[in-house]
Amino acid sequence: MAWSRYQQFRLANDQSVLRREFRAFDFYDRAAATYISGIYTSNMNYSYTLRINIPPGYPDECPSTYITNPSPLWGHSQRMDEYGTSHAMHTWQTDRPGWLKICTYRPELWSAQHSIVKVVRKGMLWIAAYECHLQDGSPVANYLVSS
Amino acid sequence: MASDRHEDIRDFLQQAAKGSMPTGKRMVFNVTTGKWEVRSNSERPGDTLQQIDPEDMRAFAR
Numbered sequence: 001m002a003w004s005r006y007q008q009f010r011l012a013n014d015q016s017v018l019r020r021e022f023r024a025f026d027f028y029d030r031a032a033a034t035y036i037s038g039i040y041t042s043n044m045n046y047s048y049t050l051r052i053n054i055p056p057g058y059p060d061e062c063p064s065t066y067i068t069n070p071s072p073l074w075g076h077s078q079r080m081d082e083y084g085t086s087h088a089m090h091t092w093q094t095d096r097p098g099w100l101k102i103c104t105y106r107p108e109l110w111s112a113q114h115s116i117v118k119v120v121r122k123g124m125l126w127i128a129a130y131e132c133h134l135q136d137g138s139p140v141a142n143y144l145v146s147s
Numbered sequence: 148m149a150s151d152r153h154e155d156i157r158d159f160l161q162q163a164a165k166g167s168m169p170t171g172k173r174m175v176f177n178v179t180t181g182k183w184e185v186r187s188n189s190e191r192p193g194d195t196l197q198q199i200d201p202e203d204m205r206a207f208a209r
Contacts, residue, residue, distance in 0.1 A: 132157045143160035
């Protein structure tokens with residue numbers, strides 16, 4: 001799959017903003033199955049690898065966000081991927097075994113006006129909420145806003 | 148005074164998730180340190196801080 005000129009322009013702009021805002025993240029496989037990846041060290045000083053897959057229809061199609069490391073990612077009392085699609089945990093049933101698919105945007109609410117930088121931010125915010133969950137087992141949703 | 152302590156982040160998120168952003172405070176991402184911070188509204192924002200808003204905390208699967 002090759003990106004159209006419009007998509008190339010958009011991705012180049014996204015890359016520019018991403019490098020300015022989140023220096024630990026970058027684009028990979030720019031010509032085809034493009035994704036963003038980076039290591040985020042949380043406020044509790046644990047490291048996570050976030051990966052955002054750019055879909056063929058981007059920017060009109062919602063990207064998918066994963067935590068690829070640690071794998072598996074353990075919650076308070078069970079593996080996080082075992083929750084599947086869960087409003088309480090803000091997760092989706094994963095389509096990449098071993099990676100946790102987290103919900104940063106609902107696809108039906110996604111539009112081209114949202115930026116990749118915001119997806120990264122939401123991923124990092126999910127991790128902050130997840131670390132709250134780790135302390136007492138309360139749902140991740142207790143620390144995020146439901147739509 | 149800015150705080151990047153997990154307990155302060157937790158308190159902020161918990162209150163915001165209940166429907167009201169904490170009065171007099173905001174949560175920002177400091178791109179220099181790579182950490183979330185809770186700051187008072189009176190602190191200078193600087194030019195390297197990204198403030199979260201309710202939309203940042205919204206999504207999600209149902």
